[in-house]
Amino acid sequence: MKNILVTGGAGFIGSNFIRYLFGPGGFKGRVVNLDKLTYAGNPENLLDVARAQKGRYAFVKGDICDFKLLAKLFKKYKFDGVAHFAAESHVDRSIFGPKDFIETNIHGTFALLETARQAWGGRKDARFHHISTDEVYGSLGRTGKFKETTPYDPRSPYSASKASSDHLVMAYHHTYGLPVTISNCSNNYGPFHFPEKLIPLVILNALAGKPLPVYGDGLQVRDWLYVEDHCAAIWRVMKRGRPGETYNVGGNCEMKNIDVVKGICAALEKYAPAAANPALAGKAYAGLITYVKDRPGHDRRYAIDFSKIRRELGWRPSVTFKEGLERTVKWYLANGGWVLHVQSGAYRKWLRKNYNR
Ligand code: NAD
Ligand code: TYD
DSSP: OOEEEEETTTSHHHHHHHHHHHTTTOOOSEEEEEEOOOTTOOGGGGHHHHHHTTTTEEEEEOOTTOHHHHHHHHHHHOOSEEEEOOSOOOHHHHHHOOHHIIIIIIIIHHHHHHHHHHHHTTOSSOEEEEEEEGGGGOOOOSSOOBOTTSOOOOOSHHHHHHHHHHHHHHHHHHHHOOOEEEEEEOOEESTTOOTTSHHHHHHHHHHTTOOEEEETTSOOEEEOEEHHHHHHHHHHHHHHSOTTEEEEEOOSOEEEHHHHHHHHHHHHHHHSOGGGOGGGTTOOGGGGEEEEOOOTTOOOBOOBOOHHHHHHHOOOOOSOHHHHHHHHHHHHHHOHHHHHHHHSTHHHHHHHHHHOO
8 A cells, every 4th residue: 555545533543543654554655634623633643743754644624424525535646545533433422412423434434435436446456444343243241252253233323323334334345346344443542532531531530630430330341452552453454454354453451440440540649649739639539439320321341352363464462451551641641732722622612511521
């Protein structure tokens, strides 16, 4: 691949992926980042890349649902690779308002597939990679893990929209021979994570002395993966994954939510002790933990069997949860300016309206 279209590259995982491509990924070609800049998109996430990769990195503000724009970009840049991240990505938001999820995640994916099909004709040497989630498989009981063969059983408007887009991607492979791959990954964490998701929300609330909201009994389980490990997996699938195949990606790191929150408090006590933080007024960070009303339809447990990508492509996670969490906490402590910017504007208004927070 020489010319890659990254959609949603101004978001959390997409921006980490673009940085990975130009760094450890060793990519020598050009990246075009198409992003609508919703509340979750922030071009500031890639300022360093934009400066260092002049001529090899371009940003285009636009919507993946815009057929005309997509056709123009495919013609101009002659893409031979697509890494499709753009999505509405937060389960809680999908419960409050599913419309944008249907538009971007389903219609947007359709627009991209159709444009790639028209631009590529019967070409087999290109690659359309869809970044998806383990949430399409539904919720697990106490045992078992999601395999690529696990039947889809999405439970939230978010996961239903991602399941729908996965099906469209595979349909384009089976019907038109489009060279596609899909990766279904577990929960990511790391730098540039938008502070509506559990880990960054808890870090920033704790530093501000605000309650740390734990939904329900806090015993739900997620399988956490450091974002750079996810980026490495995506790049491996794009380069060497078999067209028409799905690859599950996970961290081998099942954690109960309450233990994640306690782990964050411990990491904060190490790098920014509560005793020296005036917002805590003498409390420990863990003293802020507050059980709140559960999320409707809250999936109980996710866990990923990633033996296929390990066996076929030699990928495995490399960062332990303790190491990844400490890196993440240090990143948020060092990037107060970024935090201020993403917490202003649309995000704050949404929080006030929906959560009264
Ligand atoms: P994010 O919300 O941080 O970023 C999404 C990006 O897409 C933003 O930059 C936003 O501006 C952009 N976008 C939204 N609608 C758009 C549109 N119509 N046109 C163009 N751009 C648009 O999300 P993320 O956490 O980085 O997730 C990226 C992808 O990875 C998503 O497809 C998500 O489903 C998938 N995924 C996420 C996780 C996770 O833990 N975060 C896990 C597995 C899979
Ligand atoms: P989240 O980061 O929203 O990711 P997802 O819903 O895609 O798994 O949530 C991770 C887990 O943390 C999930 O079980 C819901 C829970 N959670 C809380 O307990 N409190 C919170 O404030 C948030 C945002 C999530």
